[in-house]
Amino acid sequence: MRKPPIHMISRDAIKAWQIAAFLYELIIWVLMIVGFVLHFLVDFPLWIAFILLAVSIISTYISVFLIPNLRWKRWRYEVFEQEIYIQHGILIVSRTLIPMIRVQHVETKQGPILKKFNLASVSISTAATTHEIPALSNEIASDLRDKISSLAKVDEDDV
Secondary structure (H helix, E strand, O other): OOOOOOEEOOOHHHHHHHHHHHHHHHHHHHHHHHHHHHHHHHOOOHHHHHHHHHHHHHHHHHHHHHHHHHHHHHOEEEEOOOEEEEEEOOOOOEEEEEEHHHOOEEEEEOOHHHHHOOEEEEEEEOOOOEEEEEEEEHHHHHHHHHHHHHHHOOOHHHO
16 A cells, blocks of 8 residues: 655644634534523523533534644645645545646635635646645645646646
């Protein structure tokens, strides 16, 4: 079996993923608060509100504190002359080889949370699918995009 890829994504990915997860968790907390408010307004069963509270606490812990650390530990990538090797996953670890001859388009992406940490993701498109290497520093993402583009012989107009 092949060794795992050697390059890791930025450690700041953990912070970025925690912020994104926290924003999603706010929705669950709002539902929990609505459950308690409904109990006092329309005699909504209190036990359902407490179940929503327990789900909120457990869900927040898992998605904000546990999963980002595990994701970061598993994310690896490596670029060879003939292929791109990506590994990711928490319970099920996926290892993907992308042949350079299949690469059609390479781009960097940066949303507001990644921008706060000076991070960007590299998106690699083939005819069949799109693969992403998340949360690299801006410089590494830009260099990686250019390297993949050069190795795959993607026109500069496409990048």
